[in-house]
Amino acid sequence: xxxxxxxxxxxxxxxxxxxxxxxxxxxxxxxxxxxxxxxxxxxxxxxxxxxxxxxxxxxxxxxxxxxxxxxxxxxxxxxxxxxxxxxxxxxxxxxxxxxxxxxxxxxxxxxxxxxxxxxxxxxxxxxxxxxxxxxxxxxxxxxxxxxxxxxxxxxxxxxxxxxxxxxxxxxxxxxxxxxxxxxxxxxxxxxxxxxxxxxxxxxxxxxxxxxxxxxxxxxxxxxxxxxxxxxxxxxx
Amino acid sequence: xxxxxxxxxxxxxxxxxxxxxxxxxxxxxxxxxxxxxxxxxxxxxxxxxxxxxxxxxxxxxxxxxxxxxxxxxxxxxxxxxxxxxxxxxxxxxxxxxxxxxxxxxxxxxxxxxxxxxxxxxxxxxxxxxxxxxxxxxxxxxxxxxxxxxxxxxxxxxxxxxxxxxxxxxxxxxxxxxxxxxxxxxxxxxxxxxxxxxxxxxxxxxxxxxxxxxxxxxxxxxxxxxxxxxxxxxxxxxxxxxxxxxxxxxxxxxxxxxxxxxxxxxxxxxx
Numbered sequence: 001x002x003x004x005x006x007x008x009x010x011x012x013x014x015x016x017x018x019x020x021x022x023x024x025x026x027x028x029x030x031x032x033x034x035x036x037x038x039x040x041x042x043x044x045x046x047x048x049x050x051x052x053x054x055x056x057x058x059x060x061x062x063x064x065x066x067x068x069x070x071x072x073x074x075x076x077x078x079x080x081x082x083x084x085x086x087x088x089x090x091x092x093x094x095x096x097x098x099x100x101x102x103x104x105x106x107x108x109x110x111x112x113x114x115x116x117x118x119x120x121x122x123x124x125x126x127x128x129x130x131x132x133x134x135x136x137x138x139x140x141x142x143x144x145x146x147x148x149x150x151x152x153x154x155x156x157x158x159x160x161x162x163x164x165x166x167x168x169x170x171x172x173x174x175x176x177x178x179x180x181x182x183x184x185x186x187x188x189x190x191x192x193x194x195x196x197x198x199x200x201x202x203x204x205x206x207x208x209x210x211x212x213x214x215x216x217x218x219x220x221x222x223x224x225x226x227x228x229x230x231x232x233x234x235x236x
Numbered sequence: 237x238x239x240x241x242x243x244x245x246x247x248x249x250x251x252x253x254x255x256x257x258x259x260x261x262x263x264x265x266x267x268x269x270x271x272x273x274x275x276x277x278x279x280x281x282x283x284x285x286x287x288x289x290x291x292x293x294x295x296x297x298x299x300x301x302x303x304x305x306x307x308x309x310x311x312x313x314x315x316x317x318x319x320x321x322x323x324x325x326x327x328x329x330x331x332x333x334x335x336x337x338x339x340x341x342x343x344x345x346x347x348x349x350x351x352x353x354x355x356x357x358x359x360x361x362x363x364x365x366x367x368x369x370x371x372x373x374x375x376x377x378x379x380x381x382x383x384x385x386x387x388x389x390x391x392x393x394x395x396x397x398x399x400x401x402x403x404x405x406x407x408x409x410x411x412x413x414x415x416x417x418x419x420x421x422x423x424x425x426x427x428x429x430x431x432x433x434x435x436x437x438x439x440x441x442x443x444x445x446x447x448x449x450x451x452x453x454x455x456x457x458x459x460x461x462x463x464x465x466x467x468x469x470x471x472x473x474x475x476x477x478x479x480x481x482x483x484x485x486x487x488x489x490x491x492x493x494x495x496x497x498x499x500x501x502x503x504x505x506x
Contacts, residue, residue, distance in 0.1 A: 083474065103437065106473055106482035113471035113478070114486075118464050158409040167396035172464060174392040175487040177409070178416035179439060182488075185420030186438040194329050196421040197336065197414055206339030207410035208417070 057229035058124045064169050065122045066233040067160050070213055071173065072115035073127060074156055077223055078149050079108040080129045085146070090139045097190065104146075104183050111176055118172075128225040143191050150184035151201055151209070152219055153177070158210035163234040181208070212236050289351070293401055296394045298353045299493055300408065301344040303390055305355045306500060307383055308337035313360065314380075317370040326425060330380075333418045340411055347404070362502040365450050377426045378433075382451040384419035385440060386491070386499055388412060389454075393490035416488070439485040453499055457489050 060069040082105035089098055116123045135141040157177035164170045185196035201209055211219075213235040217228065289297075311334035314320055321327050345352045360379065361367045369375050391412035398405040419438075426433035432447035444455035461468050461483040468483035478486075491499075 086474070100437070103439070103482065103485065106478060107439070107486040109473055110468050110471060110478050110482055110486035114463055114466065114468060117466045117471070154413045158406065158413060161395065161409045162399075162402035162405050167399060168464070170395050170399065171392070171490060174395050174409070174412065175463070175489065177413055178388045178392065178488040179486055181413035181416035182420040182438045185417040186424065189421060189424060194325055194332070194421075196329075196424075197332060197417040202336060202414055202417070204339065205343045206336035206414055207343070207407060208413040210406050210410055 055229060055231070057227035058127070059229040059231075060124060060233050061122055062232035063234065064165050065119065066230070067164055067173075067213075068115055068119055068169065069122070069124045070160065070217075070230070070233055071157070071176070072112065072119060072124060073224070073228065074153055074216070074220065075108055075111040075115055076127050077129055077220060078153065079105070079112040081131065081134075081145065081149060082108050084131065084136055085142055088136050090142045091137055092139060100186060101146075104186075107179055107183070111179075124228075125226075127228075130223055130225045133222065143187060146187045147184070147191060150180055150187050152211075152216060153180040154184055154201075155209040155211040156213070156216040158208060159212050159216070161210075163213070163236070289348075290400060292397055293404055294348065294351050296397050296408075297344055297348050297404070298351070299394065299496070300391065300411070301341065301348065301353060302356065302504075303387055303496070303500060304337055304340040304344060306358060306503060307387065308334065308341050309355070309358050310360055310380070310383060311337060314370060314376055320370055320373055320376060322373075329421055329425065333380075333384075333421070336414055336418070340414075343407070343411075347407070356504045357506045358503050359505045360503055362450075365502070374426075374429055374431070374433075377422060377429065378446060378448045378451075380422045381419070381426055381436075381446050382448070382454045384415055384422050386454050386496060387415035388419055388488055389491035390493075390496040391415065392488060393492055393496070437485070440488065441481050442484050453495065454491075456491075456495065459484050460487070460489050463487055 060066040060073070082101060086098075086102045086105045089101075093101075134145050154177060157173050157180065161170055161173060164173060184201075188195040188198065197208075203209075213230065213233050217230060311330055315327070315330060315334060321330055360369050366375055366379055369379050391408055395405065395408060395412075398408055421438075423433075423436050423438045426446075427436045436445060436447070440455065440458050443457075443459040444452050446455070461480060468486065469478055469480055471478045473479070473482070
């Protein structure tokens with residue numbers, strides 16, 4: 001039983017959801033989370049406190065530092081992706097696409113380097129990414145991934161806003177999220193003209209999506225090899 | 237447990253202490269499709285906070301509502317101006333944007349209830365500055381470009397004033413990013429027209445990159461390269477440092493309420 005649970009713990013901590021993180025919050029708080037998290041919630045219900053490895057992984061910190069490190073992790077992911085896209089463009093890429101995707105690469109690098117500088121000694125290390133599911137030679141694969149990352153980034157910043165404590169950090173997140181939304185609009189239009197704000201992302205009140213850090217890290221997990229320790233990351 | 241309940245634990249108390257209402261709310265929630273849910277949330281929201289919203293939040297929401305009235309009326313008039321938007325793809329895109337602005341108006345009015353301000357009267361030529369805005373397609377797109385970028389900057393500037401209410405802050409951020417998606421598309425529409433906008437990008441490069449000097453105030457300060465006291469051009473890029481262009485594009489800047497109202501007042505007659 002111990003071994004089984006230990007394995008589970010390791011499995012789930014790759015999503016950034018360490019066992020401890022879940023235990024420290026009330027189970028009810030997670031009851032409204034999406035179906036994708038059901039299994040995680042179940043692990044969180046376990047009351048055994050003594051797993052080796054529960055504090056493993058790159059620790060994001062707590063409070064605003066954790067939120068900024070969370071953003072830093074997402075920007076690292078995006079920057080690494082577009083760096084590879086620009087270095088090995090997909091076949092049939094147009095000149096305009098090359099210009100715009102290179103611009104996006106530079107924006108994501110600027111975001112990444114900004115968070116690293118702003119966090120100073122609290123910044124997490126460089127993360128190892130896993131892009132094995134992406135075919136960088138295929139326009140379809142690259143743009144589909146770009147769309148997923150940009151829409152995820154928008155909903156991540158939108159959802160994190162209410163967890164930020166300092167107004168100046170909220171403003172910084174606001175300065176970045178609209179640029180991610182500009183990217184998302186472009187990428188979606190490259191895939192299908194006119195889908196910049198499709199009803200798969202904008203609801204019938206004209207509202208974009210927002211996601212909690214827990215939801216976002218679960219979605220991003222397959223692309224991040226480095227284990228994240230999100231036990232003190234604010235979420236809901 | 238619904239999302240809104242765990243976001244605001246007091247919500248149940250505020251909405252109605254009687255269990256029957258909660259029960260009705262839950263069964264109602266179960267019946268409506270996800271896409272329709274936020275409107276339901278909005279009406280509950282009004283019930284919950286209606287008259288008790290702090291004045292600071294009422295002020296921000298009314299400010300946002302005024303901008304949304306302006307955008308909604310602008311696109312409505314453009315779509316009704318015969319011969320202005322002829323391409324079917326362009327009509328479809330402008331209709332998507334117009335629909336969102338209408339939805340934002342409805343959503344904000346709903347959240348504000350009786351405290352919602354009325355719709356002003358508009359002059360989209362701004363006293364003649366944009367005299368052909370509804371007969372010259374390029375001029376129409378240029379003004380749309382400025383309105384969308386203003387909207388992005390306006391919401392961004394108010395986020396800090398909404399921190400006392402998680403739900404309202406989140407909704408405002410969810411509108412903010414939709415305005416940015418609109419801006420991205422309008423800018424692409426302009427670029428495809430060539431001419432003065434031939435090198436325009438979905439993001440704002442430097443200060444006023446629109447080629448229309450009359451909208452300079454919309455872009456004041458967008459050329460900022462310093463974030464949290466750090467110079468973004470000091471960072472290493474792929475080949476050399478991050479360029480000044482990229483540094484300004486990577487961060488959208490806020491506008492104060494006063495600056496936005498000054499811009500909006502050019503288009504508001506009464």
